[in-house]
Amino acid sequence: MPARKSAQPAKPAPDSTRRSEKSRRAIYEAALALVVEVGYPKTTIEGIAARAGVGKQTIYRWWSSKADVLMEAFLDLGEQSLREAGPVPYAFPDSGDLAADVKAVLRATVDQLRDPRFEAPSRALAAEGVVNEHLGRELVAKLMQPSLDLYIGRLRAAQDAGQVRPEIDPRIALEFFISPLAQRWLQHTGPISYEYTDTLVDYALHGLAPR
Template identity: 70%
Template sequence: MAPDSTRRSEKSRRAIYAAALALVGEIGYPRTTIEGIAARAGVGKQTIYRWWSSKAEVLMEAFVDLGAQAAEAAGGDWAEEDGIPDTGDLEADLKTVLRATVDELNDPRYEAPARALAAEGVGNPAFAKEFVAMLLMPSLELYVRRLRAAQGAGQVRTEVDPYIARDLFVSPLAQRWLQGTGPLDHAYANKLVEYALYGIAPR
């Protein structure tokens, strides 16, 4: 029987993903190279260059795949590819998504490479721009669409800017994760939603 090239390619791709994520977590993005990824994955450099033009492309794709795997392994009730749920209860829907995000950020497989990539973005504007465009904006746009739907349903004031409102949910979560200023758990995610939706002034 002839070898299955599709299966062989998928096996190599998975090995490259794993190698890239492991290296960036162990030695950081600047020291990670295509040569290093190839050696760690047990493939030739040309195999990588056949699919990607740079290590940034490898890492970005590997990271997207890692997020999908983490969500599937968690067995939660939400996955990013499904979009933010619209059950008619905006508070419940946003809490579902933020709790799933907390689980992903706390996943050790995700955390080390995510921190390495975030740190690289601080000192490398070109990389940061690509990181934001490829990894962050697609998920952030889900919030904007859900908030616009809530505006259409009369659940959010029409004059509210959905992009600013989105940041009220996701930015504090990212800051606490990056700076470690407090526990990152479901209770925190729930409170973020409540404070953002209803404010903190006396009613």
Template identity: 75%
Template sequence: MVDKSAPDATRRSERARRAIYAAALELVGETGYRKTTIEAIAARAGVGKQTIYRWWPSKADVLLEAFLDLGEQAARLPGHESRGIPDTGDLAADLKSVLRATVDELFDPRFEMPYRALAAEGVVNEKLGREFVGKLLEPQLQLYVRRLRAAQDTGAVRPDLDPRIALELFVSPLAQRWLQYTGPISYDYTDTLVDYALHGLAPR
């Protein structure tokens, strides 16, 4: 006979995992990556630090998984479709639509400070930087690659271009301006990036 009064270890573990995710994101947003510690995460989450070490080998792994989970949770909310790049047949409009959504996400309070902290630390922490790019950025960039390749198939983009390099014409300036506060970011700005990337600087 099953003892219905026995605690459900699976549900208890999931509650602990969610508490750890929340604590990690809050702390890295409040104090930055370097000052965030496993001990502080454990204390805020109300778990022992050995619980964290049992599931993750390092602080970086906790934070990256927490951030990825945050994105997945947001995508499940009504009105927040899973991130992708539409293919309406109008490449410029499709890219502008996705970059506008990216602007909204970059300034979403849930994402902004943890994202900034992880991105900044990834510049000086090689291991974290590789994981940040591999687990978070590269999957998103591949969406642009696929959309640009589809545009090559229809003749909307030159067939000799490398899509992985071409996407940097509009993605990299946005990332640099956001990380370094070098100028205002708006829909007009990202729309202009797309226009410049697709049409270049030479007279038409």
């Protein structure tokens, strides 16, 4: 998985594979810990290498920048929490009931936002993305876009089923589900709960005006 730059050696010996896997985990953990402790600007490849107990060439062999290391470390963290949640496929549920499906996804997002392992590194990265547009756009492309695409797909299916008006732009509509929650979490503008995200879904689908 970390083979972003170089070709892997053909058929590595089992010992070498185990050592690589151990180094990769140590590098991810060091990167996440450092960004929490010293912030993104002061996190360096050298610092990650020292903390992980590997040579910095080991990191440069697999990744081209600290942003790459951090984003893969972060993706890996998300995959870990998905695995722990049980054998759920990484797909948007489609039970035919759009409200129930979006509510379930948002409840899982609430759980993830409250997971202490996830919170500190994701806040550190998000804060840097606010002032560093290049990093911000990388975070969107690598960490957020896959989820946004799943929302778009689910909303299109709902349009096909006649549950969402055909003239609605799914890329904008999905923001009613994710942006209020994101702003409460990022800016501490209000508490986060299942009841709150359920309410967002109901208001978004049916609107504020009387019918």
